[in-house]
Amino acid sequence: MEQLLERIAKNSDQLAFGQLFSYYSDRLIYFATALVRSREEAEEVVADVFVKLWQQRARLLDIHYFQTYLYTAVRNTALNHTSRSVIPYEELEDQHATLMPCVVSPEESLISRENLRQIEQAVNELPLRCRLIFKLVKEDGLSYREVAEVLDISINTVNAQITIALKKLGSAIDLRKPFRLPLARK
Amino acid sequence: MEQEQKLWELFGRELSGRLTDKERLDMEMLKKQFPDAARQYEMLGALQFRSRERQSQERNEEMLGRIFAAAGEEPEPAMSDAFPEPPRRRRLWLAAIPLAAAVCAGIWFWTGQGQQDEKGWSTVQTRKGSKSKLTLPDGTEVILNAGSSLSYTEGFRNGVRHVRLNGEGYFKVVKNAEHPFIVTTNAVEVRVLGTEFNLQAYDSESTTETTLISGKVEVMVKKDGKSYMLAPRQKLAVQHTLPEPVSALPATHPDSDPGLPEVALTAADTDSRDSSLTAGAWVENRLVFNDEPLESLARRLERWYNVEVEIRDDALKQARFTGSVENEPVDQILEILTTIRPIRYKISATKIIIY
Numbered sequence A: 001m002e003q004l005l006e007r008i009a010k011n012s013d014q015l016a017f018g019q020l021f022s023y024y025s026d027r028l029i030y031f032a033t034a035l036v037r038s039r040e041e042a043e044e045v046v047a048d049v050f051v052k053l054w055q056q057r058a059r060l061l062d063i064h065y066f067q068t069y070l071y072t073a074v075r076n077t078a079l080n081h082t083s084r085s086v087i088p089y090e091e092l093e094d095q096h097a098t099l100m101p102c103v104v105s106p107e108e109s110l111i112s113r114e115n116l117r118q119i120e121q122a123v124n125e126l127p128l129r130c131r132l133i134f135k136l137v138k139e140d141g142l143s144y145r146e147v148a149e150v151l152d153i154s155i156n157t158v159n160a161q162i163t164i165a166l167k168k169l170g171s172a173i174d175l176r177k178p179f180r181l182p183l184a185r186k
Numbered sequence B: 001m002e003q004e005q006k007l008w009e010l011f012g013r014e015l016s017g018r019l020t021d022k023e024r025l026d027m028e029m030l031k032k033q034f035p036d037a038a039r040q041y042e043m044l045g046a047l048q049f050r051s052r053e054r055q056s057q058e059r060n061e062e063m064l065g066r067i068f069a070a071a072g073e074e075p076e077p078a079m080s081d082a083f084p085e086p087p088r089r090r091r092l093w094l095a096a097i098p099l100a101a102a103v104c105a106g107i108w109f110w111t112g113q114g115q116q117d118e119k120g121w122s123t124v125q126t127r128k129g130s131k132s133k134l135t136l137p138d139g140t141e142v143i144l145n146a147g148s149s150l151s152y153t154e155g156f157r158n159g160v161r162h163v164r165l166n167g168e169g170y171f172k173v174v175k176n177a178e179h180p181f182i183v184t185t186n187a188v189e190v191r192v193l194g195t196e197f198n199l200q201a202y203d204s205e206s207t208t209e210t211t212l213i214s215g216k217v218e219v220m221v222k223k224d225g226k227s228y229m230l231a232p233r234q235k236l237a238v239q240h241t242l243p244e245p246v247s248a249l250p251a252t253h254p255d256s257d258p259g260l261p262e263v264a265l266t267a268a269d270t271d272s273r274d275s276s277l278t279a280g281a282w283v284e285n286r287l288v289f290n291d292e293p294l295e296s297l298a299r300r301l302e303r304w305y306n307v308e309v310e311i312r313d314d315a316l317k318q319a320r321f322t323g324s325v326e327n328e329p330v331d332q333i334l335e336i337l338t339t340i341r342p343i344r345y346k347i348s349a350t351k352i353i354i355y
Helices: A002-011 A014-033 A039-055 A057-062 A066-082 A106-110 A113-125 A128-138 A144-151 A155-172 B002-016 B021-033 B035-045 B057-070 B154-158 B294-305 B314-318 B330-340
Strands: A099-103 B047-051 B107-110 B121-126 B132-135 B141-144 B149-153 B161-172 B181-184 B188-192 B196-201 B207-214 B217-221 B227-230 B234-239 B263-267 B286-293 B308-311 B320-326 B345-347 B351-354
Touching: A002 A014, A002 A057, A014 A039, A014 A066, A014 A128, A014 B047, A014 B057, A039 A057, A039 A066, A039 B057, A066 A144, A099 A113, A099 A128, A113 A128, A113 A155, A113 B047, A128 A144, A128 A155, A128 B047, A144 A155, A155 B002, A155 B035, B002 B021, B002 B035, B021 B035, B035 B047, B121 B132, B141 B149, B188 B196, B188 B207, B207 B217, B227 B234, B227 B263, B286 B294, B294 B308, B294 B314, B294 B320, B294 B330, B294 B351, B308 B314, B320 B330, B330 B345, B330 B351
Parallel strands: B161 B181, B308 B351
Antiparallel strands: A099 B047, B107 B121, B121 B149, B132 B141, B141 B161, B149 B161, B161 B196, B181 B188, B188 B217, B196 B207, B207 B234, B217 B227, B234 B263, B286 B320, B345 B351
């Protein structure tokens, strides 16, 4: 990432900028969708942020916490779009992307398909704000501090929301459901 | 129940990395008390979460186009390559650059101020370790090998089709009878009417090789002004002496073999396995070497993998290798070379030493 930013700032490297964009576009659009009314509007917000980023590329290396900066820029731009001063998560209907749990390594295939389905359902039944916070931590890899800063809430709130999410998802796992046994090694 | 709630809170704090020693002890105790919750938390930890809906590549590129347009930037000639995900880390970073991932990993554009010289040439450049595919304003496709640069004029759209190449390029030229396509290098000028050919013209190499895949090209050797018409599967090799470094080295350059004619028109080299032409093999990430001295093979590896290769034994430099390797990381290629002829090598972070 450091390298990409350097190539953009110093060489005006359009390809590097393209890579930066494709790395972040999905998650930022999702994030923006939670803050504005439609996906189209969310795309506009994200595009606006990247236009500014490109125009001010020479100063890119002065930004210390790039990821926080990026999410905050999306939040502020989204708020400007809606001309609201608070993020009205609860009143929004959630018509967008759902989160899907997936298994990362073979030993974890112990989790049965049925359990995966139940976890998925539980994620998408979380209140929008809770799900957004959970997603920022678990999918986008933001720290609690980053989430707090980006959403302008306290770390304790982040903590509480994550606890709610963990507990709900955990209880969705039925421990009596038989696990798929690991395949015998040939 | 309250105690179980407390356990989930501790799990949350653990994720945030803000668990004190005391809390960790509490957590371990509570885990014993609530083994089911502990097991559920463990299973959640084994999961990753992804959004199901992903932006398509096309949509991304379209958005990117809009972004550049809004930023007041002239969009570049269409880049046809997708942006790959960064390759996963492996044991050795040198080995971690399989060629497929190296394709289109890096390309530099210069347009506008500082990127265009006073005569209006725009330059596209690939760095070592990366290749790139580009489409010129007339629709001609060029795949640029690692460490190459291609310049073209602003007037390109208006019919003038003139490019300059330093390095290696594979050209698929769009037919246009009125406007010949001309590639200039240091040693040759290639005139084309619509064809596919490979042109290897690195400043740092002692030959410039034009290999015709299909169609027709005319190659003019700048040194004597003579022209040659090439038929498909023919190769024209032009020898040239490299500019000597200022520090006086022995008069003969190791590459200048006096036995070779300066200009040679021959049948193009083919891969013995399937008689495909070796000249375009790099486009498909195949490294084909045909009775090639290790010294020149090493220079190719340097460009392909962006590493430095040093051969410590002079006799070894002239040792010739024949083979064909596809999509292998550089350590695998060295391994393969040792099976052809016993060589030893060391790989460090930035350098390969063969001895």
